[in-house]
Amino acid sequence: MNFYKKTKNVVKTAGVFGLLTILIIAARTPEDKLPAGDPDNGGLAIPDGFQALVVADSTGQARHITVRDNGDIYIKLRYFGKGQGGGTVAMRDTTGDGKADIIQNFGTYKDQSSLANGIIIHNGYLYYSSSLVVYRSKLIPGQLLPEEKYETILTDDHEHGTHWHITKPMAFDNQGNMYVPFGAPSDACQDMVNSPGGKPGSPGITPCPDLEKHGGIWKFNADKLDQTQKDGTLFATGLRSILGLRWNTNDQNLYAVVHGRDNLHRLFPEQFSSWQSAVLPAEEFVKVTQGTNLGWPYYYFDQMKGKKMLNPEYGGDGKKEGEGTKYQNPIIGFPGHWAPNDLFFYTGDQFPARYKNGAFIAFHGSTNRAPYPQAGYFVCFVPWVNGKFSEKWEVFADGFAGMDPLINVSDAKARPMGLAQGPDGSLYITDSRKGKVWRVMFKGNKKNFGTTQLAAMEKHKLNSNIRTPDEINDNLDKETKVAGQRIYNTYCTPCHQRNGLGDGSRFPPLVNSEWVTEDKRRLIQVVANGLQGEIKVLGKPYNDLMPKHDFIPPGEMAQLLTFVRQQFGNMPDRISEDDIKRVLKK
Structure with missing residues (x-):
């Protein structure tokens, strides 16, 4: 050659x-x-073909999450600082294994109130919020942390005191508008001045004055600085509490997941059983357009009847519909108290085609389903079919709670909170307990994905955290014989839980609490008269509302507080009916 x-x-x-x-x-x-998933998928149960890995653990009480187009991750923490150097976390993976190897806290803004929630990237800025303020910081190309300088976009300048549902998630359309909810301060517009938290039989106010500045979504200029609510316009009303809010670029509409009211049995025991109070009213997935009205505080949605029902504060009894047909129904009504805390529309190509444009919803999980097991604690998926969202939903990720049944919220290993999509189409999920972050990826055969995989996940609907509880067999009090414990389970477990440990964030523990073990006169006064403002329990600050329980007869209150002191404080002495009468002068 x-x-x-x-x-x-x-x-x-x-x-x-x-x-x-x-x-x-x-x-x-x-x-x-894509990086390899963890051998146990980070403890999650997800459809076959998907894999999950833990990106980071113990970042703090993580709330919402957003992911930059280079893969950098930003997470809003529930509390500012706490020795962590700032209320926001930035993370980066520099090795390609999917694990964050750079984790930095930042954010030294002036408002350090708790219940921080929203975070989202928009037009080159990182928008994030505390309870009362929406900020933004300019993102710097190639740099993990944004500019140290921040701008104030919106301030909630109302007088709040201890105010419920004041977190500020944000959504942006493509016309330069920002949408922010202003949550309502009560179950159903009761008189919160003379009866904090409401008491049995308290009527609602007509017309409800809260609707002037609360219980709705306001629209603002996304780029204007130093706005207050008066600079915005009311977009939708009758929405009690919203943490999950997103603009859907597919149909150019706003959507939200709405928390229903609480305390049906506690406030109206003759009209609603403890079972009804555990499963009602619905948590609503809704399409929100200009002028939408869901009917709060006058009506709630009953997912089992598929109807709006009249609230008991306005004469309802679980059977009266009133003029409920005047108000918009949700796309889906989920069972009560699941706490839908984030909503995300999937636009990536990594997952099988059936997930395209569908909605993922993170259910943070109930605290107040007693005497039935707590429920929620999973991520669901709602398909987009023929130009709209399906009325049927699927279990996408379960296993966060780590046990079945879940009796106390403090027993849950994790609580899913925030959702975001990475640039490669991976789905990110945050946990609010310790701050674990999961990345869910699809590694299977897209052509063969379907009936078999979905049927396996459908079985999770039989778990106690998802199925509707049996009114008799699932009642955790059916064998409770101690009178004080029954009273405690009725009025106290929604906040303090059956084990007395609270929920780890909003509601303080009773176990070994100085408020339980020390001055019993103070304990009596707190239970009877309620409590507002910041307090410290075992060295940790809490700032929520303790409603009055002066409607409990002295004899029953004595049984209740004796149980609390003996069960959670190891105090052998009893509180007598005479003690109650002396303190309250009844």
């Missing part, structure tokens, strides 16, 4: 090899570049 022919053959061989290499590279799917 002469030199020319030899060279020609080498070139020809190299060309074939090069072409083959190009074809192999071209044939690789995006899934080939």
Whole structure:
């Protein structure tokens, strides 16, 4: 073979090899570049073909999350600082294994109130909020942390005191508008001045004055600085409490998941059983347009009847519909108290085609389903079918609670909170207990994904955290014989839980609390008269509302507080009916 022919053959061989290499590279799917999932999928139960890995653990009480187009992750913490250096967390993976190896706290803004929630990237800015203020910081190309300088976009300048449902999640349309909910301060517009938290039989106010500044969504200019509510316009009303709010670019509409009211049995025991109070009213997934009215505080949605029902504060008894048909029904009514805390529309291509444009909803989980097991604690999926969202939903990720049944919220290993999509189409989920972050990826065969995988996840609807409880068999009090414990389970477990440990954030523990073990006169006064403002329990600050319980007869209150002191404080002495009467002068 002469030199020319030899060279020609080498070139020809190299060309074939090069072409083959190009074809192999071209044939690789995006899934080939995804990191490996954890062997146990980070403890999650997800459909076959999906894998999950824990990106980071113990970042703090993580709330909402957003992911930058380079893969950097930003998480809003529930509390500012707490020795962590700031109320927001930035994370970056520099090795490609999917695990965050750079984790930095930042954010030294002036408002350090708790219940911080929203965070989202919009037009090159990182928008984030505390309870009362929406801020933004400019993102710097290539740099993990945004500019140290921040701008104030919106301030909630109302006088709140201890005010419920004041977190400020945000959504942005493509016309330069920002949407922010202002939550309502009560179950159903009761008189919160003379009867904090309401007491049995308290009527609602008509017309409800709260609707002037609360219980709705307001629209603002996304770029204007130093706005207050008067700078915005009312977009929708009759919405009690919203943490999950998103603009859907697919149909150019706003959507929300709405928390229903609480305390049906506690406030109206003759009209509503403890079972009804555990499963009602619905948590609502709704399409929100200009002028939407869901009917709060006058009506709630009963997912079992599929109707708006009249609230008991306005004469309802669980059977009266009143003029409920005047108000908009949700796309889906989920069982009560599941706490839908985030909503996300999937626009990526990594997952099978059936997930495209569908909605993921993170259910943070109930605290107040006693005497039935707590429920929620999972992520569901709602498909987008023929130009709208399906009325049927699926279990997408379960296993966060780590046990079944879950009796106390403090027993849950994790509580799903925030949702976000990465640039490669991965789904990110945060946990509010310790701050775990999961990344869910699809590694299976998209063509074969369907009935079999979905049927396996459908079985999770039989778990006690998802199914509707049996009124008799699932009642945790059916064998309770101690009178004081029954009273405690009725009035106190929604906040302090059956084990007395609270929920770890809003509601303080009773176990070994100085408020339980020390001055019993103070304990009596707190239970009878309620409590507002910041207090410290075992060295940790709490700032929520303790409603009055002066409607409990002295004899029953004595049984209740004796149980509390003996069960959670190891105090052998009893509180007598005479003690109650002396303190309250009854």
